[in-house]
Amino acid sequence: MSVYRAAQVATAAGPFEIVEREVPQPGPCHVRVAVDACGVCHSDSLFVNAALPGVRFPVVPGHEIAGRIEELGEGTQNAWQVGDRVAVGWFGGSCGHCTPCRQGDFVVCRNLKVPGWAYDGGYAETVIAPADALARIPDALAATDAAPMACAGVTTYNGLRRSSARPGDLVAVLGIGGLGHLGVQYAVAMGFETVAIARGAAKADFAKELGAHHYIDSTADTSVADALQTLGGASVVLATAANSGAITATVEGLAPRGELVVIGADPEPLGISPTQLLMNGKVVRGHPSGTAQDVQDTMAFSALHGIRPMIETVPLDGATEAYQKMMSGTARFRMVLTTR
Ligand SMILES: [Zn+2]
């Protein structure tokens, strides 16, 4: 019997434990992936804490997976080969029969399969994933850089490219943490006049290193909205900070017809009045991640433009440490678990 190691949580909000499990066979339309790296995303806590319905314990979290195909299930041989380098992200497969799926809008599938929720995720040496969840990793990207692209990367990249902004437009990225530091780099590479917004003057240098053309310190005397209007008003604000107050504060900084694209998850309501939206035709929109093809596009664009996540790697045995560091906000950007 061959076994693999996984970092599982046995009960809601319980500790991580490293366990050995028997290596499973992939079923039809599934492949077995040997995990090389898995990013630690804040959304993993939704499953660890059973904050969403249907979490089954023990659970193995992890939806920023990068690895190699080790075994092909029936019906996958035409598209994939053993050894192919693949990533699996928040989009861990769709049902194919709900209305959004039948309309071709797979990322809002009513039965979306998120790894670490619908099936065991990437805090492990092995994952069984549906073939429609697989994104090809370009040679130029290391597994540790590819993994965060499957959630943090695709969410910011897609959030921007599916927005109403066009090259040359003023685009602001709120927050320069795990999501935002990628968002700034993508915004610059897409040709937007890019504004980074974060707390404190000390982050100005980092924002400039990421390529931002402007930096707004949200703790300064001038409000974020006024600072954005001084620059002409933002066509798009990509709100990556999980802070409803900070997100709300950007609305008056939007240009006419401006669009607030929300990707930072905060359960608190946004304090936006209808009047604020009406007069200038502003739009507030939530943006969900992206499909496997979107993840593949994100990685290809990142390889083309030399865009990489800032990561800190920890071996799988240190899952507890990596998770706690992410939760406490003391991580230097993306924590990534490695298996070799
Ligand atoms: Zn995520």
Ligand SMILES: [Zn+2]
């Ligand atoms: Zn569906």
